[in-house]
Amino acid sequence: MIKDDRDRQFPAGGSRLSLIAIAGLIAGVILIATLIKTGDYSLLCSIAKSRSQPINGFSDMETQLRALVHYATSQITPQQNHDEISVTYDVLRNRNPCNFLVFGLGYDSRMWDALNPQGKTLFLEEDQKWVDEVLKGAPNLHAYAVKYRTQLKEADALMDHYRTQPTCFPSNAYLRGNDKCKLALTGFPEEFYDTEWDLIMIDAPRGYFAEAPGRMAAIFSAAVMARNRKGAGVTHVFLHDVDRKVEKLFATEFLCTRYLVKGVGRLWHFEIPAADKTTGHDDPRFC
Known part of the structure; x- marks a missing residue:
């Protein structure tokens, strides 16, 4: 089972x-x-x-x-083990206070919130009932229930779609209202779009059965937000469960192995610069 x-x-x-x-x-x-x-x-x-x-x-x-x-x-026990947690903690220690976006709400959420005092930590979760349950014990957490347009079984088709849909191309990609690009996260809270995120943790949505949303859109959208960054410095993206095929495939395509700075256990840490600080901004591929 x-x-x-x-x-x-x-x-x-x-x-x-x-x-x-x-x-x-x-x-x-x-x-x-x-x-x-x-x-x-x-x-x-x-x-x-x-x-x-x-x-x-x-x-x-x-x-x-x-x-x-x-x-x-x-x-x-929190979602990640001690060594994996330490990777993000080391960045938070140096970047705090910062804007920290977390895909997923769970038993580690209090920890992430506490490690970013005076910063903004926002949690996105697919299950409204789970959000309500977690907030009963930790009402101070800032979380939204969100809906995804994808299913894990569509992963290969979504990869083909991105390569032929102009609004998915790295030079044109945007998120809010981009209904033509199926990998763009649309219909999310305004705060999601209006905030420039310094750290992005992708540990959700579920991605272990065919009808689950999968993390394809979260990975793509993290790459778009990182490339569109206006502020100084890089965007730190942490992707968990990279032992799974889809997470690894989409990370390689959108987050780029050249930006992978650390891998511990099932966690990869990327440092992604803004597109105007890289060459080949008009390329049809992200990596």
Whole structure:
């Protein structure tokens, strides 16, 4: 029996966060709880002062503490393992605060939100019921339920479509209202289009059975947003489940192996420059 992506993401073995990491989280919670209880805020204040950006009152720290307590006391493992998480964490540590777009809403969402204090972290999920369920326990998360126009079984046909549809070509591609290009994500919240994303995590939608949306459109649209970037620097794109055929095929076609800077486990990390900073902007292919 094929399991749901979310079920598959919580095995009891090697993909759990290491015992050392869990022990560190628990120790951190105990230490912070002790400091708060005894009224000794000196360490907390020193942490705040050491940040490159000022803490927004108590709200940012409260978000981080709640996430810390949640993961230290939970038996559920986040979608990615420790080494995979560390890849994105290293970028967030250097880019925070930033605009972080996450395809997927799950047991790791509190962590991603807490790792981007003062930044914007937006989650996109295909299942409204799942969004409602997650937000019951974490109402501070910023999430939307969205609809995809694709199905995994259409992957090959969608690749052929992109090569013949001018509005899919890299020099012409856009997202909002681009109904002719079947790989363009349309009908999403305005915030999705109006924000220039610094980091994009693709860990959804589901892509393990024929009628599932698959990640073809998410990968294509991430490439379009990265190429259309106006601000300084590159767009960091993180793609999970690259052990699967479709994820690997579409990543190679649209995110480009020359922009692949790191691969750990089932996660690939790309650094994609804006199109005006690359050569061959008028080429009919992305890579």
